[in-house]
Amino acid sequence: DTAVSQTPKYLVTQMGNDKSIKCEQNLGHDTMYWYKQDSKKFLKIMFSYNNKELIINETVPNRFSPKSPDKAHLNLHINSLELGDSAVYFCASRMGFSGANVLTFGAGSRLTVL
């Protein structure tokens, strides 16, 4: 059973398009995250939701809009895609805010903008 699953795994699209990446976790966690990993493998947090409420919103362009319909799902919608959006996007989850709980990552969604 996949604990944190993301779809699609690969996405190739043209500049200016709008696309979505979906994430679901079956771990019963109540906090979910989106991280972006660039070509140099640097992982940077974008958003965090706890029980469907936005907790962290790093300085991400407002073309990126996360949506959490319930605590098991956190989707990422990107409008007007730009070349610089090309990256691997990782969804992750953990239980609560406790420092004792480890982040579990999905397998990543590789977005290529042409």
Next chain:
Amino acid sequence: EDKVVQSPLSLVVHEGDTVTLNCSYEVTNFRSLLWYKQEKKAPTFLFMLTSSGIEKKSGRLSSILDKKELFSILNITATQTGDSAIYLCAVDTGTASKLTFGTGTRLQVTL
């Protein structure tokens, strides 16, 4: 701004060698330090460290934290080709449990 720095950025060793990966940090509110291994896909958890001086060990991998000097090391003894990966260090700053990652160390183990 919270900062996590890893060194070296990349490393090539021969099978059987011992390697030490470094992670230093400057954060406003430290809760824990974590090590992850990333092969082709998702980063997978290795260790979580919260107290200074207590070594965490799992097989050939071990890690220790120094909260006074603000760094951690990850040791891998008798390296194998399967250890080839990017090793990521992250600090949980407690701000909504945000993990701040370092740039990673890319380890390649050759025969």
